[in-house]
Amino acid sequence: MTQQQLRRQLLDARASVSNAARDYAALQVGEHLLQLPELQQPCQIGSYFSVKAELPTHAINQRLMAQAHQLSLPILHPFRAGHLLFMQLNQTTQWTHNRFGIPEPELDVRHVTPLNQLNVLLVPLVGFDALGNRMGMGGGFYDRTLSAWRQGKINVLPIGLAMDCQYVDTLPVQPWDVPLSMVITPSKVWDFRG
């Protein structure tokens, strides 16, 4: 199977989950997430605005903010193609849509969160495997975001959020792919750290 066929298959599996089951999955993932030792003190958390059949993050994001965590969401970098910027949310955040139709905060340099200030990064994914390898939407955005972390330049805890149907035993790995530290699904907290 080609990478493209595998992505299609995983996207189809994700899309076949009912909305109710998806919301329940998010509730369970949120429970696991909030219980992590790393989140027992206020953190800077990079999250995402879920779209389509992704593990829904709206309720999770609300709960994180209610627990005094600071949330930042990704926006497509205005001139570094393929890169993300993280914008810290506040009461006055203005919203727009990026070219993929994904809601994102408007660029405001006063609220950019440098990557090295994020303690935790919640990562959307299409599929993941037993080693923490991740397949995304194919833009390479999170691989570029995480390359500084892989090189030891920054310290962040990347956590994939997923439904159980997004698991496969083995994903093909490309040189630029950066394995996640953890993946949280409704049934399991996967910890891939040493």
Ligand SMILES: Nc1nc2c(c(=O)[nH]1)N(C=O)[C@@H](CNc1ccc(C(=O)N[C@@H](CCC(=O)O)C(=O)O)cc1)CN2
């Ligand atoms: N919620 C969310 N935000 C995110 C990501 C993500 O995966 N999820 N990204 C993670 O990198 C970045 C955006 N990356 C993307 C890369 C490609 C496509 C894309 O090709 N979309 C197709 C539809 C594909 C399909 O549904 O089959 C399209 O819009 O035509 C979308 C987003 C940043 N923000």
Ligand SMILES: Nc1ncnc2c1ncn2[C@@H]1O[C@H](COP(=O)(O)OP(=O)(O)OP(=O)(O)O)[C@@H](O)[C@H]1O
């Ligand atoms: N660190 C990097 N530097 C340069 N190019 C990169 C880097 N990481 C990924 N790419 C490029 O991005 C493209 C897409 O990569 P890949 O298919 O692994 O994306 P993905 O992880 O599925 O997507 P996303 O992270 O956006 O959800 C590849 O063609 C690759 O050349």
